[in-house]
Amino acid sequence: MSAEAITALKAKFPQATDRASADHPAVNVPFGDVVAALRFLRDEWAFDLLMDLTAIDWAEGAAPRFTVVYHLLSTTRAGSYVRVATNCAGTDAEPTAPSVVSLWPGANWHERECFDMFGIKFEGHPDLRRILMWDGYPYHPLRKEFPLAGIETDLPVADIQEETGTRVIAAPMMGGPFVASPGEMNLTEAEPRAKDESWADREVRPDQTPLRQVKD
Amino acid sequence: MVTPNTELGYNSKVEGGVIVSRADAAINWIRTNSMWPMPMGLACCAIELMAVGGARFDIARFGAEVMRFSPRQSDVMIVAGTVTYKMAPQVRRIYDQMAAPKWVIAMGACASSGGMYRSYATLQGVDRIVPVDVYVSGCPPRPEALIDALMKLQTKVRSEPSASRLLSA
Numbered sequence: 001m002s003a004e005a006i007t008a009l010k011a012k013f014p015q016a017t018d019r020a021s022a023d024h025p026a027v028n029v030p031f032g033d034v035v036a037a038l039r040f041l042r043d044e045w046a047f048d049l050l051m052d053l054t055a056i057d058w059a060e061g062a063a064p065r066f067t068v069v070y071h072l073l074s075t076t077r078a079g080s081y082v083r084v085a086t087n088c089a090g091t092d093a094e095p096t097a098p099s100v101v102s103l104w105p106g107a108n109w110h111e112r113e114c115f116d117m118f119g120i121k122f123e124g125h126p127d128l129r130r131i132l133m134w135d136g137y138p139y140h141p142l143r144k145e146f147p148l149a150g151i152e153t154d155l156p157v158a159d160i161q162e163e164t165g166t167r168v169i170a171a172p173m174m175g176g177p178f179v180a181s182p183g184e185m186n187l188t189e190a191e192p193r194a195k196d197e198s199w200a201d202r203e204v205r206p207d208q209t210p211l212r213q214v215k216d
Numbered sequence: 217m218v219t220p221n222t223e224l225g226y227n228s229k230v231e232g233g234v235i236v237s238r239a240d241a242a243i244n245w246i247r248t249n250s251m252w253p254m255p256m257g258l259a260c261c262a263i264e265l266m267a268v269g270g271a272r273f274d275i276a277r278f279g280a281e282v283m284r285f286s287p288r289q290s291d292v293m294i295v296a297g298t299v300t301y302k303m304a305p306q307v308r309r310i311y312d313q314m315a316a317p318k319w320v321i322a323m324g325a326c327a328s329s330g331g332m333y334r335s336y337a338t339l340q341g342v343d344r345i346v347p348v349d350v351y352v353s354g355c356p357p358r359p360e361a362l363i364d365a366l367m368k369l370q371t372k373v374r375s376e377p378s379a380s381r382l383l384s385a
């Protein structure tokens with residue numbers, strides 16, 4: 001079923017190309033066609049449920065840098081599941097993609113999350129605000145250039161920051177991130193652990209503000 | 217055979233009339249036996265916190281069963297769970313709204329140190345924003361561990377100079 005839908009889609013949108021996929025059929029669609037293609041799948045092939053909407057960051061300097069992926073499921077035709085991908089337009093700092101809230105209202109929060117994590121602007125979205133991080137957070141954490149530990153910045157509320165003297169810090173990774181050793185047969189050795197434990201909370205890393213406790 | 221010492225231990229003439237103690241001891245005795253918690257349940261640890269309130273572990277035995285969802289009425293804030301930076305100001309705000317005297321228990325690895333969440337989103341220990349009295353290790357700590365923490369806190373409160381603090385306040 002899914003494969004037939006993709007064949008029909010490619011007949012209707014000749015610029016669409018097959019996309020490597022280990023399980024369900026997938027297709028690359030040019031930026032300009034993506035809303036029309038998704039509407040075609042929804043209306044003609046009964047893909048009535050947008051399962052997921054996510055993005056890929058192909059790394060700094062890559063072209064294209066960002067790709068948005070739509071996962072579609074049909075609730076009326078058993079086993080129909082396809083993925084549609086499209087490369088973002090816009091600049092690396094501010095990539096854009098068309099919003100599909102008009103097709104599936106459920107896309108609303110998915111697009112907000114995608115915007116929050118990758119900074120992709122969904123054009124036509126009714127209310128494109130951050131959904132996980134707070135408004136005013138200056139970064140997009142799932143971008144490749146963003147370190148897992150985070151970047152020092154201000155707390156969401158200024159007077160609390162003043163009162164406590166605490167800021168958002170780059171988390172002390174203690175030599176981490178904590179990674180499991182794959183292929184390790186000894187389970188104790190395979191436990192997730194930091195690879196370098198030369199510094200810790202008490203021995204401040206030179207490039208970081210020391211952690212401090214609030215006493216009163 | 218036990219002979220009751222009626223002369224020294226019990227005098228029915230002054231019964232109900234006189235109690236001699238230190239003010240600190242009296243105040244602390246009153247405080248330790250009814251600590252109403254502010255359940256700051258933010259993640260999985262809150263499930264164990266609920267278990268502590270339930271019949272099996274029954275924190276009522278230690279006078280702390282009255283979970284107050286209003287900071288104005290609570291004495292001890294139990295931070296049970298992962299505190300994100302987005303939530304941190306609210307935690308501090310609620311702490312500020314609690315009436316003194318007030319205490320804080322950091323329950324679990326996340327509240328104590330950020331736990332396994334060494335990441336951009338998680339406050340690395342609730343002691344960065346509020347003063348913590350007792351830390352409980354574990355992920356999550358067993359209910360008994362939280363009860364132990366409460367008893368530790370009661371021990372701590374028993375040794376506080378409450379009377380002089382009241383007078384100087």
Ligand code: SF4
Pocket residue numbers: 259260261262296297298323324325326327331354355356357
């Ligand atoms: S310490 Fe463990 S159980 Fe408690 S909130 Fe953190 S992850 Fe959950």
